Amino acid sequence: MCRFGQTSVLCLILLLLSGCDSQLDQFDSNQVFSLTLAKSEDVDMAAAQADVSEVLKNLFGTPEVPAWPNGLLPDSGLVDISHLRRAAGSVSSEQDGTHLGLFREHCVVCHGVVGNGSGPASQFQNPYPRDFRSGVFKWKLSGRSLKPSKDDLRSLLIRGVPGTGMPSFSLLGPEEIDALVDYVIYLSIRGEVERRLLVEAVTRIGYGIDELPLEERLIDPKNEAAQELIVTTLQRVVQQWSEADLLGPARSEIENFVDTHESVARGRALFHGKVANCVGCHGADGAGGVETLDYDDWTKEYTTKLGISPRDSEALRPFRAAGAHAPRQIHPRKLLGATLRGGDEPQRLFQLITQGIAGTPMPGVALVAEDNGKGLTESQVWDLVSYVRSLKQN
Numbered sequence: 574m575c576r577f578g579q580t581s582v583l584c585l586i587l588l589l590l591s592g593c594d595s596q597l598d599q600f601d602s603n604q605v606f607s608l609t610l611a612k613s614e615d616v617d618m619a620a621a622q623a624d625v626s627e628v629l630k631n632l633f634g635t636p637e638v639p640a641w642p643n644g645l646l647p648d649s650g651l652v653d654i655s656h657l658r659r660a661a662g663s664v665s666s667e668q669d670g671t672h673l674g675l676f677r678e679h680c681v682v683c684h685g686v687v688g689n690g691s692g693p694a695s696q697f698q699n700p701y702p703r704d705f706r707s708g709v710f711k712w713k714l715s716g717r718s719l720k721p722s723k724d725d726l727r728s729l730l731i732r733g734v735p736g737t738g739m740p741s742f743s744l745l746g747p748e749e750i751d752a753l754v755d756y757v758i759y760l761s762i763r764g765e766v767e768r769r770l771l772v773e774a775v776t777r778i779g780y781g782i783d784e785l786p787l788e789e790r791l792i793d794p795k796n797e798a799a800q801e802l803i804v805t806t807l808q809r810v811v812q813q814w815s816e817a818d819l820l821g822p823a824r825s826e827i828e829n830f831v832d833t834h835e836s837v838a839r840g841r842a843l844f845h846g847k848v849a850n851c852v853g854c855h856g857a858d859g860a861g862g863v864e865t866l867d868y869d870d871w872t873k874e875y876t877t878k879l880g881i882s883p884r885d886s887e888a889l890r891p892f893r894a895a896g897a898h899a900p901r902q903i904h905p906r907k908l909l910g911a912t913l914r915g916g917d918e919p920q921r922l923f924q925l926i927t928q929g930i931a932g933t934p935m936p937g938v939a940l941v942a943e944d945n946g947k948g949l950t951e952s953q954v955w956d957l958v959s960y961v962r963s964l965k966q967n
């Protein structure tokens with residue numbers, strides 16, 4: 574079932590586990606997020622979870638038989654159902670050699686069937702595999718608060734994220750990559766719709782206190798307000814993905830990038846200067862070693878945002894039981910001799926410096942028209958790009 578040497582050990586784990594895993598034919602409900610809502614809103618989540626799962630099944634189908642709610646969406650070009658069918662389900666080959674079940678073959682061992690980042694091999698990794706359901710992605714040209722474009726996801730799959738568990742899938746064909754890209758978008762949209770509906774269910778509809786009469790519940794087809802809520806929630810999430818795909822990356826003038834000694838020297842001064850203050854996290858000359866105590870946003874959601882210390886294992890017990898990963902600190906990286914995870918092309922580093930990294934403490938620097946002590950000009954950012962590139966492993 575596995576074609577790559579590098580992932581074969583993980584695939585073996587999957588094989589061993591899949592024999593006793595009955596959940597491959599259904600999507601798990603988002604237990605950890607439900608628990609955060611139960612705590613923050615002081616409600617019981619059982620009914621909301623059950624009804625939202627039912628709604629999601631109608632919209633998106635199951636891991637074996639995926640569906641895509643085209644009829645409810647003005648823009649239908651984002652996800653191709655034939656791609657979903659190719660990526661979903663169990664691993665098999667058709668007579669012409671077409672592989673089916675690509676997500677299970679290549680990704681589930683780390684990202685899990687539902688895309689929660691909690692596959693059987695996830696606990697050994699640092700950083701953990703991405704939970705697609707919050708809709709936040711790190712490595713993209715589109716912009717920090719935007720979804721990645723399809724091009725971003727394609728190049729991510731081809732490149733992998735060097736220095737993390739995320740492998741390169743450059744040996745897959747372009748059609749397989751496209752199928753997987755659509756499937757990631759599908760899981761992410763499904764997961765984000767789930768989160769938003771759970772929030773609506775408890776904050777607006779009144780789930781979680783007393784049992785609701787059928788006509789007030791999300792699953793009553795005659796409940797028009799609920800049907801409208803479901804459709805607008807879905808459309809909002811899909812629209813964000815469509816926008817990122819249409820916008821493409823912000824164009825900074827790559828012609829202004831000159832990798833000279835002078836530029837590296839200016840970049841070095843900026844790196845250690847007050848405005849960019851990269852040194853505050855990445856250490857003098859990018860050598861690391863700065864002690865920071867911080868976590869990524871996926872971890873903060875079920876810890877600090879609820880007032881729970883990530884080190885308080887007692888308070889975390891129910892979250893861990895619901896499937897949350899053990900919190901791991903996120904460290905600013907040692908840039909000296911580093912392999913860059915997001916790619917080292919100048920354009921990517923320009924985006925990284927001006928946008929920061931979504932989901933992490935790495936901030937973006939404001940881009941200003943003139944040097945005013947509050948941000949960096951475009952040419953100063955290019956100088957920093959030169960400097961960062963001079964540090965990395967060549």
Ligand code: HEC
Pocket residue numbers: 580583676679680681682683684694698699700701702703709710711712713726729730734737738739740742753754757914
């Ligand atoms: C061996 C484990 C492993 C496997 C197998 C794996 N991934 Fe990942 N993946 C990771 C890890 C770890 C990260 C987090 C990297 C980071 O935070 O920088 C990640 C991150 C991602 C991201 C998010 C990138 C971002 O910009 O935030 C996507 C999308 C992704 N993987 C898709 C896939 C797909 C699709 C497959 C199968 C074709 C796959 N992964 C297989 C471990 C894995």
Ligand code: HEC
Pocket residue numbers: 711844849850851852853854855903904905906908912913914915916925926930933934935936938957961
């Ligand atoms: C508040 C702390 C903080 C500051 C300030 C900061 N960074 Fe970061 N940086 C991080 C963290 C945390 C990561 C690791 C993110 C990850 O890998 O998920 C990171 C990662 C990076 C990376 C690695 C990206 C990759 O593709 O592997 C580069 C390059 C980088 N930062 C450059 C800079 C530059 C240049 C500055 C100054 C303009 C800066 N950082 C300021 C925290 C910071």
